[in-house]
Amino acid sequence: MPHPLHAVLNQLNQIILGKENVVRLAVAGLLARGHLLLEDLPGVGKTTLAHAIATTLGLRFSRVQFTSDLLPADLLGVSVYERDSGRFRFHHGPVFTQVLLADEINRAPPKTQSALLEAMEEHQVSVDGETYALPEPFFVIATQNPQHQIGTFPLPESQLDRFLMRLELGYPGHEAERAMLAGDSRRELVARLAPACDPDTLAEAQRAAAGVKVAAPLLDYIQALAAATRHQQRFAYGLSPRALIGLVAATRAWAWLDGRDHAIPEDVQAVFPAIAGHRLLSRASGRPDPLAAVELLDTVAIP
Amino acid sequence: MSDTLPGRALYTLIAALLMALLPHLLTLPPWLALLIVAVPLWRASLVYRGKTLPPRWLRYVLMLALLALVFWQFRTLIGRSGGVAMLVSLIAIKLLETHSRRDAAVLTLLGYFAAGALFLVSQSFWMLLWALATAVALTTQLMAWQRRTDHYEPDEAWRALRMLAEAAPVVILLFLLFPRLSGPLWSMPEDRNGASSGLSDVMSPGSFTNLALDDSPAFRVSFDGKAPPVSTMYWRGPVFERFDGRNWQQLHDDAGVRPTAIAVGPTLSYSMLMEPSERSWLLALDLPVRWPAHSRLTSRFQLVADAPLAQRRRLDIVSSPFWHASEPDGVLRRNLVLPASGNPQARALARQWQQLPAAARVDAAQQWLRAGKFSYSLSPPLLPGPDPIDDLLFTTREGFCEHYAGAFVFLMRAAGVPARVVGGYLGGERNAGGDYWLVRQADAHAWTEVWLAERGWQRVDPTAAVAPNRINQGLAQSVTNAARLPGVLRNEAPWLRELRQHWDATVFQWNRWVIGYDAQRQMQLLNRLGIDALASAAFIGWFAALVLALLLGYGLAQRWRNRPPPRDAAMRCWLRFVAKLERAGIAAQPGEAPSSLAHRAAALLPAHREALEAIAASYLAARYREDPAALAELRTRVKQLQLTVGRAKQSGKEQ
Numbered sequence: 001m002p003h004p005l006h007a008v009l010n011q012l013n014q015i016i017l018g019k020e021n022v023v024r025l026a027v028a029g030l031l032a033r034g035h036l037l038l039e040d041l042p043g044v045g046k047t048t049l050a051h052a053i054a055t056t057l058g059l060r061f062s063r064v065q066f067t068s069d070l071l072p073a074d075l076l077g078v079s080v081y082e083r084d085s086g087r088f089r090f091h092h093g094p095v096f097t098q099v100l101l102a103d104e105i106n107r108a109p110p111k112t113q114s115a116l117l118e119a120m121e122e123h124q125v126s127v128d129g130e131t132y133a134l135p136e137p138f139f140v141i142a143t144q145n146p147q148h149q150i151g152t153f154p155l156p157e158s159q160l161d162r163f164l165m166r167l168e169l170g171y172p173g174h175e176a177e178r179a180m181l182a183g184d185s186r187r188e189l190v191a192r193l194a195p196a197c198d199p200d201t202l203a204e205a206q207r208a209a210a211g212v213k214v215a216a217p218l219l220d221y222i223q224a225l226a227a228a229t230r231h232q233q234r235f236a237y238g239l240s241p242r243a244l245i246g247l248v249a250a251t252r253a254w255a256w257l258d259g260r261d262h263a264i265p266e267d268v269q270a271v272f273p274a275i276a277g278h279r280l281l282s283r284a285s286g287r288p289d290p291l292a293a294v295e296l297l298d299t300v301a302i303p
Numbered sequence: 304m305s306d307t308l309p310g311r312a313l314y315t316l317i318a319a320l321l322m323a324l325l326p327h328l329l330t331l332p333p334w335l336a337l338l339i340v341a342v343p344l345w346r347a348s349l350v351y352r353g354k355t356l357p358p359r360w361l362r363y364v365l366m367l368a369l370l371a372l373v374f375w376q377f378r379t380l381i382g383r384s385g386g387v388a389m390l391v392s393l394i395a396i397k398l399l400e401t402h403s404r405r406d407a408a409v410l411t412l413l414g415y416f417a418a419g420a421l422f423l424v425s426q427s428f429w430m431l432l433w434a435l436a437t438a439v440a441l442t443t444q445l446m447a448w449q450r451r452t453d454h455y456e457p458d459e460a461w462r463a464l465r466m467l468a469e470a471a472p473v474v475i476l477l478f479l480l481f482p483r484l485s486g487p488l489w490s491m492p493e494d495r496n497g498a499s500s501g502l503s504d505v506m507s508p509g510s511f512t513n514l515a516l517d518d519s520p521a522f523r524v525s526f527d528g529k530a531p532p533v534s535t536m537y538w539r540g541p542v543f544e545r546f547d548g549r550n551w552q553q554l555h556d557d558a559g560v561r562p563t564a565i566a567v568g569p570t571l572s573y574s575m576l577m578e579p580s581e582r583s584w585l586l587a588l589d590l591p592v593r594w595p596a597h598s599r600l601t602s603r604f605q606l607v608a609d610a611p612l613a614q615r616r617r618l619d620i621v622s623s624p625f626w627h628a629s630e631p632d633g634v635l636r637r638n639l640v641l642p643a644s645g646n647p648q649a650r651a652l653a654r655q656w657q658q659l660p661a662a663a664r665v666d667a668a669q670q671w672l673r674a675g676k677f678s679y680s681l682s683p684p685l686l687p688g689p690d691p692i693d694d695l696l697f698t699t700r701e702g703f704c705e706h707y708a709g710a711f712v713f714l715m716r717a718a719g720v721p722a723r724v725v726g727g728y729l730g731g732e733r734n735a736g737g738d739y740w741l742v743r744q745a746d747a748h749a750w751t752e753v754w755l756a757e758r759g760w761q762r763v764d765p766t767a768a769v770a771p772n773r774i775n776q777g778l779a780q781s782v783t784n785a786a787r788l789p790g791v792l793r794n795e796a797p798w799l800r801e802l803r804q805h806w807d808a809t810v811f812q813w814n815r816w817v818i819g820y821d822a823q824r825q826m827q828l829l830n831r832l833g834i835d836a837l838a839s840a841a842f843i844g845w846f847a848a849l850v851l852a853l854l855l856g857y858g859l860a861q862r863w864r865n866r867p868p869p870r871d872a873a874m875r876c877w878l879r880f881v882a883k884l885e886r887a888g889i890a891a892q893p894g895e896a897p898s899s900l901a902h903r904a905a906a907l908l909p910a911h912r913e914a915l916e917a918i919a920a921s922y923l924a925a926r927y928r929e930d931p932a933a934l935a936e937l938r939t940r941v942k943q944l945q946l947t948v949g950r951a952k953q954s955g956k957e958q
Binding site for chain 1: 927
């Protein structure tokens with residue numbers, strides 16, 4: 001019997017055409033309780049994907065367009081003095097949702113970016129000394145334009161590390177693009193989308209995925225990959241332990257989506273480029289080295 | 304180009320390299336040195352003005368031109384001078400193509416090499432300080448460009464100093480224990496071409512007078528125990544026996560004649576540090592009774608080394624101030640020979656003493672000199688006439704030690720007493736702080752020996768009769784025209800004298816304990832440590848074995864730390880499968896996942912598709928689900944797999 005999440009995958013694939021792998025990675029990332037960073041050119045369907053994921057999973061969704069004048073209060077909420085009660089009352093900001101689409105996150109100033117990061121890491125928000133818990137589950141799907149575009153504040157390494165995966169959609173294939181041009185508008189499709197899942201089912205699936213067996217030889221492989229990133233001269237920094245924890249979780253989620261109760265090296269190889277790509281900075285340029293992760297997979301032997 | 308060297312790092316690299324090269328450059332002809340220095344400065348100015356590097360052809364032309372100039376100057380590119388000039392030019396040229404960290408690494412290593420080669424230029428204490436400063440500068444810039452960022456960190460020099468200090472114990476251990484050759488590696492013939500300084504092997508009028516103006520050190524001596532009075536410190540050098548009417552010459556040592564002398568009474572032991580000279584003479588006090596290896600005592604009781612002193616050498620000598628010698632008649636007859644004619648007045652004077660006993664003739668001659676109002680002068684008038692001794696004794700009455708020594712021996716021989724001239728050094732300057740004596744070239748002196756039948760050779764210094772101060776108080780107090788002497792030999796300010804002596808003492812200890820630490824002293828140290836009677840070859844062998852063992856142990860420890868994880872049963876089985884595939888012409892790629900490999904193999908061997916994919920699946924289940932049933936299945940499937948080798952190879956090639 002297919003799991004509701006497979007219905008979710010099917011629905012998403014009908015909206016984002018010809019990008020099965022990216023869609024699957026995105027769902028695996030959410031199963032692994034990670035946040036996603038979608039980085040690509042404008043107009044390839046980043047926002048559509050994020051919106052569709054939220055809708056089909058049956059989660060509350062809010063979208064914030066990040067701009068250079070966006071302040072932390074615009075995102076988190078603000079305490080307002082109410083004359084009737086004579087007290088301050090906190091007005092919740094758009095961050096109090098289950099899926100937050102942070103559109104063009106690198107257009108906001110660093111102060112706002114870091115306000116979001118506390119919410120991502122701690123699943124809570126601190127305003128005026130008060131701490132407010134965020135709803136569960138809580139995902140951030142951030143999109144950003146490629147770094148070299150003007151008017152952007154690139155996320156520093158420490159903040160990039162908070163995103164489990166960085167995904168690129170890329171141009172659709174010829175057939176997929178033709179189908180998209182011929183069919184209904186994507187916006188309408190998303191509006192018509194019926195949830196194929198609910199938060200409880202999702203939480204249960206997350207627990208099940210976390211129970212996938214990861215054998216010792218597979219951890220050896222993951223550590224061998226990490227050692228390679230730390231010792232090779234081409235990288236500014238190796239992968240952090242947080243990245244490795246995320247890699248294990250995503251590997252489990254990928255194996256679970258594949259219907260297995262144990263993870264295998266193929267799962268690691270499937271998720272590794274999305275997890276390592278934005279974390280491996282080239283020593284020479286200081287920029288992410290997107291090809292490096294794939295080259296590492298080709299050179300590091302599976303123990 | 305990735306990995307570009309930041310600008311600041313390049314400046315510090317150039318500065319550190321110039322430090323390493325400067326002493327080498329000073330040994331080159333000035334035009335060549337300026338030409339070589341211009342290259343790094345040009346490179347620095349290119350960075351400063353943001354210009355690009357010169358084109359490749361220009362760099363090659365420059366390199367060939369510089370090397371051609373070096374060759375033209377030295378007629379070689381190897382050896383000490385030519386080799387160093389080539390190294391220096393190549394380092395300078397290399398800067399012109401330096402833009403990455405890798406180039407900087409090469410240049411830094413070359414810089415360390417050039418800094419080590421500084422000791423070919425000089426082994427002085429100054430050079431040690433300079434080489435240490437260079438090492439700190441090189442290490443500092445090394446840290447500067449090893450960092451990714453280009454901002455300045457103020458503690459770099461301090462950290463470099465600390466790292467070098469941490470290396471010091473190893474350096475000291477290697478210095479003490481590293482096997483050393485008994486001779487220098489780099490004593491090439493060109494080293495011998497320098498003009499010889501110091502005593503000459505012919506004593507002619509003026510040869511000592513010229514030396515009196517030379518304040519460079521000849522040797523330093525430290526006595527074990529109490530030093531003898533300065534007036535008895537006659538450092539014996541060449542003995543001049545043949546007189547041709549003007550010059551005094553040495554006679555060749557008779558083959559097979561061994562010195563016959565008996566030492567009596569207390570001995571003096573002392574340690575000398577000889578400055579390099581072009582002579583093999585070792586200036587010992589009379590009479591050496593124990594002397595170092597590779598040297599011998601001539602039949603004139605002069606200590607000589609087997610080879611000229613090309614480098615500074617430390618000698619431990621024991622002498623006995625009281626001694627008797629017996630000489631064969633031939634030697635005594637030789638020491639009575641005078642030219643057939645010349646100097647009639649002197650001969651007539653000596654004839655007056657012939658009736659006296661031998662000892663009284665010596666006293667009479669000394670008395671005659673003392674009474675004669677002779678003066679001791681640095682610039683005596685030239686004596687070009689046919690009878691120079693007559694002119695000195697009866698006309699000018701002005702001379703230096705060699706004049707009086709020569710004249711005295713002439714008088715003695717004319718009076719029938721065997722006599723000869725001895726050259727060497729007299730006295731020295733005491734360094735109170737370092738407790739040693741500094742003997743300069745200016746202390747060169749000539750005195751005489753007369754043979755008295757009952758007492759053997761007796762030292763007589765006619766200068767003592769003419770200028771008694773010379774013996775006790777040194778040259779500056781005794782000559783009539785001391786103003787001609789170099790500054791340090793005259794009276795200098797007390798504080799200046801103290802400063803100079805302190806510095807000299809530091810240098811002396813450096814030379815004595817560090818430069819003077821040769822193979823022999825290393826052996827003594829090892830003997831004291833209990834490693835005795837080891838032939839040096841065996842010691843080198845053991846040392847090399849120890850170093851090799853340490854390196855091997857380190858390598859093994861590294862391998863052990865990086866060892867592959869132990870192979871489990873599923874892995875072993877899988878490797879057998881991989882080997883089978885390889886024999887069939889399908890090689891597994893390093894990072895290839897099991898199912899990818901199976902898919903690739905299945906595409907090449909469609910007949911086995913099912914078996915191959917089943918093997919991959921059971922391997923993954925056996926290893927990553929730890930399923931024993933899958934392991935059993937994997938075993939049987941791998942055993943059963945029979946691949947048709949020829950076809951696979953062909954299809955593999957088609958791929």
